[in-house]
Amino acid sequence: MEKNRTLDALSALGQETRLDVFRLLVRAGPQGQAAGEIAEALGVRPNTLSSNLNILSVAGLVRSTREGRSIRYFANMETMRDLLGFLLEDCCGGQAELCQPVLEQIACKC
């Protein structure tokens, strides 16, 4: 992942509403969630949510498909994977011993 895409992803997730939206979509899994449902679940106005969904979308963190009147959003795990890979790449660059605890902590979560 190149730096600019990393910056987009990080700044997109570095905002409370958007982090909440993304986490909600991750939890929703492959079936995703409609914009209206997200808005109600998080108590955000539709237009504000649209704006934030668009930012997440530009950053590649969510996808969407229309489904009747609703538009359904999904977390894009590929981008998330790339982001984590980029951050860990830095972390590991040259000093595997620093990275090891990170991997151990991660491994036990899954």
Added chain:
Amino acid sequence: MEKNRTLDALSALGQETRLDVFRLLVRAGPQGQAAGEIAEALGVRPNTLSSNLNILSVAGLVRSTREGRSIRYFANMETMRDLLGFLLEDCCGGQAELCQPVLEQIACKC
């Protein structure tokens, strides 16, 4: 890691100068790097750098110790580990199959 600390870390890293600084410090490793060296390496003015170092510091992503006239900064890998753990926790919550490719990609880097 709780959500607020996650937000602090993500928004701190979601800005080009600060991401550059943090990556430089990660590469510098345990011996860290003095503020002046960082400023020169990245072509940032001292006062601007100070401001950004402070933001990284509040977010827990860097530490510092005075060393004569210089102040030496270090990347704080613990916070980085916690951040990655938090993000992956979401990723894995309920659906390990989504998380698996992430782990595989990460594993091969170290």
Added chain:
DNA sequence: TCCATTATTCGATGATACTGGAATAATCGT
């Protein structure tokens, strides 16, 4: 103590971000 070095703090400015109300688009059912 005085000066040079290194870094931070202060104050201001221009740019960007977040949100909200109103208007617009797209779809569905009748």
Added chain:
DNA sequence: ACGATTATTCCAGTATCATCGAATAATGGA
């Protein structure tokens, strides 16, 4: 075709952010 539903776009207003020049602190050496 019309109204209802769902979501986005447009446009403003406020707040926050990033950076800069200048001034201030802290340290070390002569």
